Amino acid sequence: MRLRTRFTVIMLIVYLVSLPVIAMGSYFVLKNNAIKEILEEANLMLAAMEGVRGYTGQVLRPALQKLLPGKFVIEGMSATKVAYGVQLRMRKKLPRYSFKEATENPLNLVNKADGFEMKKLNQFRQGILKTEWRGFKETPDGRYYVIMRPVSVKAACLKCHGNPNAAPPEVVKRYGTKHGYGWKVGEIVTVNSVYVPAEVPIQNARRALITFTAIYSGIFLFVLFVIDRLIIGNIIRPIESFVSTAEDISRGKMSREFEVTTNDEMKSLADAFTRMKISLAKAMDILKKR
Ligand code: HEC
Incomplete structure (x- = not known):
């Protein structure tokens, strides 16, 4: 393989090996950051709702x-009602963020x-889940990150x-007598659930990864070109110039010179070749004179 081809192939191999490593590494970091961002949003939403309830x-x-x-003014005295109303208004600006006191018998x-x-709710009741559940939920309108906390009934x-x-x-x-009653003290009746959209930060991470890979490839190709x-x-x-000069000299064209424009190892090589040519010329002269 020619020197240039060999070098290009080696550089391409380095590129092809480093690309997946770099891409996977950065995707890991970007995705972790995206998940951290989602967690922070969900925590914020939960804190806001618990603040409203409190x-x-x-x-x-x-x-x-x-x-x-x-008197019992539901709109102002029920923490559930107030929290529901607040999150409903939040959703006008942030449509896919929600808070729900998900109850079996509301x-x-x-x-x-x-x-x-x-x-x-049933997993909390059975003790499979303890104080909190966090995870993702796939729905027809996208993926959500969810935090759920169980609520149990007190005597009051x-x-x-x-x-x-x-x-x-x-x-x-307001609600009739058919549902929402008959709760038992100590029973887990509700999971307070926060939903935040999960795919936007992950999509952003993917987009950042594509940009990053493109930039890396561009820089690599540029470096390869340079x-x-x-x-x-x-x-x-x-x-090539040495080869052609040496060939000419070997055919007796002693007037040819080893030429370089740089002052580096190639210059030393050219000088060495020139000295060799001079010695050769001298040796030939001596031979001719005999
Ligand atoms: C003074 C009456 C009152 C008391 C006491 C009360 N609630 Fe409620 N609760 C309501 C009303 C009214 C609603 C319905 C609010 C709405 O329309 O969203 C409600 C709703 C709920 C909901 C949402 C499910 C549903 O039934 O619509 C949960 C969960 C809940 N309450 C939990 C509790 C817990 C836990 C306690 C005790 C710590 C409690 N509530 C005490 C009046 C009360």
Whole structure:
């Protein structure tokens, strides 16, 4: 194989071996960052919703109760209602972010657990899952990252979620008496679930990987091109010129000179060849004179 071809092939092999290693390495890093980003978003969403629930229970409800003793204003006193309303408004800007108090037997049917949530709810009940579940969920409108936390019933909850006959009239009037009651103390009734879209950061990571690979390939090809030019100019051309000069000299054209324009190893080689040519010429002269 010619020098230039050999060098190009070696460089291409280096490229082909390094490309998957670099691509896989950077995909790993990018994907990890994307997942970290998704986790942070989900944590943020969960913290916001828990903040809303906490504020409603600790500040809003007592303040309203003081003003309206004995009354139950669902819109302002139910942490569930407030959190649901807040996330509904958030979704106008962030359509695929949501929070749901997914419940097997809810007062408000918007909180009814779907098949996936029921499965997780039952796993919490059976103790297969403990305090939290985090993971991905595939749906027809894309992939979500989900955090779920179980909620168990306390004695105070039964005031509204126990016997419908004992529930505040506002609750019975709004939701009827058919569902949302009969909860038992200690029973896990709900999984508070946060959903955040998971494919956007991963798609961004993929896109970044494609750009990165393209840039790497571009730089590699450019370097390959530059090195190729350098090899041609600095090694191959001088060698070809030496070969043709040496051939001419071997055929007796002693006037030919070994020429180089650079001042490097090629120059030393040319000088050595020139000295050899001079010695040869002298030797031939001596031979001729005999
Ligand atoms: C004063 C009445 C009242 C009390 C006490 C109460 N809730 Fe509720 N709860 C409601 C109402 C009203 C809703 C429906 C809100 C809505 O429309 O989203 C609700 C909804 C829920 C939901 C969503 C599922 C559903 O039924 O729609 C969960 C979960 C829940 N409550 C848990 C609890 C827990 C846990 C406690 C005790 C720590 C509790 N609630 C105490 C009134 C109450």
